Amino acid sequence: MRNLTPKVFTGTLASALVLAAASASAQDRSDWPSNFTVGTASQGGTYFVYGSGWANLIADELDISGGGEVTGGPTQNLALVHGGDVAFGLTTMGPAADAVKGESPLAPGVPMDNVCALFPMYETPFSITALASSGIESISDIPDGARIGFGPAASTSDTYFPAMLEELGVNFERRNGGWGDLGGQLQDGLLDVIAFAAGIPIPAVSQLEVQTDVNIIEFTEEEQAQILEAFPVSEFSIPASTYETLEEDARAVSMWNFAIAGCDLPEDFVYEVTKVTMENNDKMRNVHRSAEHSIPENLKHNKVLPFHPGAVRWYEENGYEIDESLKK
Template structure:
């Protein structure tokens, strides 16, 4: 597995308003460092995850950072086993992992990965070079070379199924977003079909380097996909990308940050407090964090067990009604 760890040195503790950022907090059982599983460079997960990891490291004075991974499916496995303390996942892969159908470890029910906080909605979409003439999903020719991002990621898990539902046939490719963006420019692939928060870094970079078509769903396609998959309608605002002159129809799936369920409750509570107590600071990390708000705690929808420390934060600060049997270790 490719690894790229962004480490923030354990600096002097910043005494903000955080309940767990106090000098007298008992940290005897806290880990000395932590890692957040993200996804490939060039995608939203890497930018967002590395950003909040560094923010937490700075605020709590604990060394930590983001790590390149294969995305949501692999993050569920890494967090479940404790190979990384934290990670990020979309709710579809989370449900599959809990059920034991994660392709990384078929049959293993990954119940030791706990919900920590809501992140944002991940839209699904596609992009092609403008000169290709591909402006819609119906324009994609049979047998097109389509890259779906890292193997096992949300895009790779669901976009092929969505395209098949729309009657498309294709040659499947995988790779990190930065790599496949280069392949798209070089004519080695025809389309990138992906799932990532907006604005998506590799799409923004492509716009700087060449003319692209951002492919949206028609109303009929959107309704068909919503009916068939665990997604909801989503609108990509026209001001998200230079290539858009109007809002674009998409579908989306919620993302959650996850924690190994065995981490100390006080540590996870402190991490959640840093991330959730100042949204403006998180938006500076990534624009997608505009949805990283306490009221979205309910988007877990009983898919993941809650980490006790995280559940307590949302009960205390967001009036969350989380039943005891939905909290790890609860009855």
């Protein structure tokens, strides 16, 4: 009988510890939202697929109701997160920089200080294409008054690429349209250049180079440095394997996409969301292949938004440093 007492005590203690842990877990969730929404963009685009899939992953892993919502994209998502209309959203560093400074077109003069960064998603490269027959082989070759297609109106490309080219002294006529349509216009001689901000390989360019000779125009080192100084973009290199036309990697810039959260969301909740996302990259890649870049090593590409305290806790616990200026 004397041997039973320690066993019974140990079992009772173990049960008590399990119950205590369960109780603590329940307490940890007491201030969690009952559900959440991720602001994405229009249906069918990368943002919608990525954001909806990520929302489903979080909902499944944390046993909480959540999903993606169709929105107007990066700029509107910042406003929705800031106002608490959605818990999470997807955006790019350009609109984020404008929002922080109170220069968002949706809320002029209102600094959006309730928007925090969560994690890096992927980068959107900026690239330039012209027909080889045009003789345009560099940005400095683009003639005054050139007709340049910048993609859909109000897109990331249309918002930032014109300003970048103006920064580099290019004078042009601005044209808008879908990438496929603009590719056709370039081939028909109705455009001189197309300035893309889109994932590579760009189908319109791949199709063009099958049908005619094209030039993929890279930035010089000086041009790249000038744009890096003036805009919230990062260095990028278009791999030579991307297009048949390229014989070597082409220098460019890119704008990073980041997931964002309301800064007032509970720290423990955001910690768990970050943990699930950063520790399940295989599942994230199943959501969208671009998520191969959704890894902590790419935190450095956010120099604009403060990171949510919950996200900071996970990163620092796992050996990733966050600059003090980017802590909320």
